Amino acid sequence: MEPRILQVRTKILKANDTLARQMRQEFLSRGIFVSNWVSSPGSGKTLWLENTLRQLIDRGLQVAAIVGDLETDRDAQRLERSGACVRQIMTHGLCHLEADMIRKEWEAWDIGPIDYLFIENVGNLVCPTSWDLGESLRVGLLSVTEGEDKPLKYPGLFNTCDVALLTKMDLAQACEFDQVLAIENLQAVRPGIEVFETSGKTLEGMDLWIDWLENRRKISLLSNP
Amino acid sequence: MHELSIANEILKIVQEHASAANVKASDVTAVGIRLGAWSCVQEQSLQNSFRWLVDQTPFESARLEIQRIDEVQEMEVQEMIVEWIEIQDQKQEN
Numbered sequence: 471m472e473p474r475i476l477q478v479r480t481k482i483l484k485a486n487d488t489l490a491r492q493m494r495q496e497f498l499s500r501g502i503f504v505s506n507w508v509s510s511p512g513s514g515k516t517l518w519l520e521n522t523l524r525q526l527i528d529r530g531l532q533v534a535a536i537v538g539d540l541e542t543d544r545d546a547q548r549l550e551r552s553g554a555c556v557r558q559i560m561t562h563g564l565c566h567l568e569a570d571m572i573r574k575e576w577e578a579w580d581i582g583p584i585d586y587l588f589i590e591n592v593g594n595l596v597c598p599t600s601w602d603l604g605e606s607l608r609v610g611l612l613s614v615t616e617g618e619d620k621p622l623k624y625p626g627l628f629n630t631c632d633v634a635l636l637t638k639m640d641l642a643q644a645c646e647f648d649q650v651l652a653i654e655n656l657q658a659v660r661p662g663i664e665v666f667e668t669s670g671k672t673l674e675g676m677d678l679w680i681d682w683l684e685n686r687r688k689i690s691l692l693s694n695p
Numbered sequence: 696m697h698e699l700s701i702a703n704e705i706l707k708i709v710q711e712h713a714s715a716a717n718v719k720a721s722d723v724t725a726v727g728i729r730l731g732a733w734s735c736v737q738e739q740s741l742q743n744s745f746r747w748l749v750d751q752t753p754f755e756s757a758r759l760e761i762q763r764i765d766e767v768q769e770m771e772v773q774e775m776i777v778e779w780i781e782i783q784d785q786k787q788e789n
Binding site: 630 | 701725774779
């Protein structure tokens, strides 16, 4: 008997995508702007996020963060120094966060009204690419110590980002980092991407970043009343 | 590593569609998937993960056929789709 073919044509991550879409709608309806931060390990995500949280709190905004790591709650402890509410997800070997992990954490969290929820993904330039976490903004970070060609080597991840942060700019000269080339490479894989040059040590770029972020939050909430 | 999560989702979709079509798991002989050029999936790792998941289950006859699509016009670069399931109906015994 000849084999027969059953047509399926279903997205492999359909379950995750459906949940993420529901979560995004729920977050926005509650006035919460969610961002998902992705980068390689050691790119300076946690320091820049800690500074971001502190700056937003200083502006009178309510902020919270969920941070993913394979092991330890060290990053959660660092982010808590800002005064924000923080939850740590330990993935115990899993290389990325999934929408259901965020949902479970969120539902178990007794937290008051917030304006921002930041998700610091597991440090990895490959695996988090395909998992929508219900965010309204995906932030990709690239440190000067990694080299200008990272976007070309990992186009999948950078292609999914809405904004890119060049971090550790205080080390740019020592690393002979060519930011023009780095931006060209980012634009090659994600045309039109907004790029900020930043330093967690000197706070270079912080005011511009916070103003931009606030603007994005307001536009997002206005578009989803 | 994330290939194991992807293989698990593939298997769930196969189970769902096979069940809806009243197809026995042991009759599923192949699963066809398409991956976009920037889907960040390592094919051998996905094959190994799928095999590991289905071995010693009713789906162990199923092989995974992966088609990578480099043409951006054909599908989105990050897209990952289960396209079809091949079924070999077992002969009825008299």
